[in-house]
Amino acid sequence: MSYGADLSFGWYQPTRIVFGVGAVKETGLELKRLGVERAAVLTDRVLRERTDVVAKVERALGGRLVGIFDGVVADSPAEVIDRAATWARERGADGLVSVGGGSAIDTAKGVAMVLTEGGAIRDHQGSQRLTRRQTPHLAIPTTAGTGSEVSMYSVVLDETAHEKMHFADERIIPDTALLDPELTLDMPAWLTAATALDALTHAIEAYLSIARQPLADAAALGAIRLLGRYLPEALADGNSILARGQLLLAANLAGQAFNGSGVGLAHAMAHVIGARYHVHHGTANAICLPHVMRWCADEFAPRLAEIAVALGESVAGVSTDQAAGRAADRVAALVRKSGLPTRLAEVQVPEAELRACAVASLSDGAIVYSGKFAADEELVLSVYRAAF
Ligand SMILES: [Fe+2]
Numbered sequence: 001m002s003y004g005a006d007l008s009f010g011w012y013q014p015t016r017i018v019f020g021v022g023a024v025k026e027t028g029l030e031l032k033r034l035g036v037e038r039a040a041v042l043t044d045r046v047l048r049e050r051t052d053v054v055a056k057v058e059r060a061l062g063g064r065l066v067g068i069f070d071g072v073v074a075d076s077p078a079e080v081i082d083r084a085a086t087w088a089r090e091r092g093a094d095g096l097v098s099v100g101g102g103s104a105i106d107t108a109k110g111v112a113m114v115l116t117e118g119g120a121i122r123d124h125q126g127s128q129r130l131t132r133r134q135t136p137h138l139a140i141p142t143t144a145g146t147g148s149e150v151s152m153y154s155v156v157l158d159e160t161a162h163e164k165m166h167f168a169d170e171r172i173i174p175d176t177a178l179l180d181p182e183l184t185l186d187m188p189a190w191l192t193a194a195t196a197l198d199a200l201t202h203a204i205e206a207y208l209s210i211a212r213q214p215l216a217d218a219a220a221l222g223a224i225r226l227l228g229r230y231l232p233e234a235l236a237d238g239n240s241i242l243a244r245g246q247l248l249l250a251a252n253l254a255g256q257a258f259n260g261s262g263v264g265l266a267h268a269m270a271h272v273i274g275a276r277y278h279v280h281h282g283t284a285n286a287i288c289l290p291h292v293m294r295w296c297a298d299e300f301a302p303r304l305a306e307i308a309v310a311l312g313e314s315v316a317g318v319s320t321d322q323a324a325g326r327a328a329d330r331v332a333a334l335v336r337k338s339g340l341p342t343r344l345a346e347v348q349v350p351e352a353e354l355r356a357c358a359v360a361s362l363s364d365g366a367i368v369y370s371g372k373f374a375a376d377e378e379l380v381l382s383v384y385r386a387a388f
Pocket of ligand 1: 146198281
């Protein structure tokens with residue numbers, strides 16, 4: 001969709017991206033480029049003990065490695081970040097290598113802030129508050145979803161308040177993203193689907209954002225095309241290195257898109273469901289996304305029709321409104337075929353709590369980027385009810 005002569009936007013994407021089968025071998029060289037001599041690896045125990053991914057990173061780092069912290073857990077709790085920062089400081093680390101999904105990358109963003117700014121992660125909550133270059137960070141994603149390797153966002157779990165703390169700062173965008181398709185081969189089918197649908201939510205919400213702009217649009221549409229084609233392929237054959245690589249690229253493009261344009265209501269809902277009921281972030285998005293698309297179809301039919309085409313839907317001879325409906329139907333079918341839950345009731349969200357969830361979503365930072373005005377309790381509740 002075109003823009004008028006009054007178009008105005010900013011775009012900042014400083015991450016160096018290194019892609020390729022076996023690219024993990026470049027980790028040492030890439031750290032040298034960043035001037036890192038003493039690298040600390042942040043990862044989780046499952047990756048370290050049940051896969052050879054961490055061993056590959058270890059080999060590539062050689063003498064630059066000062067230690068491996070394998071205590072990363074889902075949703076990057078604040079307590080883990082503070083503990084990992086103390087651990088890294090004791091080892092004199094001058095750079096971080098995150099290995100894992102969004103939780104590992106977001107944990108490293110938090111550790112970088114604590115190492116550079118001091119204090120605890122809780123002290124740095126907020127938006128664009130940092131004034132200095134942060135500890136260098138090379139991210140190695142092992143899932144194809146969050147796009148956190150190119151984003152200025154970090155979501156941290158406050159375990160005591162059962163809330164998610166949000167950080168948004170250009171200075172926490174990782175310096176380097178190392179994308180090696182081989183490292184994602186170990187993902188089980190459900191995680192492949194859930195993370196890819198998180199990426200699809202990033203791309204679609206960026207495309208429907210109030211802050212939409214042409215460079216992010218291009219990245220979003222590119223991501224949607226790749227996801228529509230290669231998610232089914234990766235699910236049919238988890239060993240397809242081609243499909244795995246294309247999903248990594250799609251997640252990266254979607255990350256660039258939402259870093260530029262923001263996300264929207266599906267994320268505002270998914271953050272609340274994730275914090276309260278420990279539903280996987282990608283699964284929560286997958287449940288909400290088709291309903292958010294239907295909810296905003298009255299204002300965004302032309303853009304939704306473009307999404308339908310990008311997903312591979314044939315819209316010849318149908319009206320724009322019908323094509324928009326097909327985009328939501330196509331996404332719903334992708335979720336269903338992936339074998340993920342399709343209703344909030346299936347992931348133990350109690351019906352009696354939907355209003356409380358809607359109220360909590362109103363204060364989530366993602367909601368302000370919704371292209372259709374969403375910051376109203378009854379509006380949000382109606383989408384929760386549709387997804388229940
Ligand atoms: Fe997300």
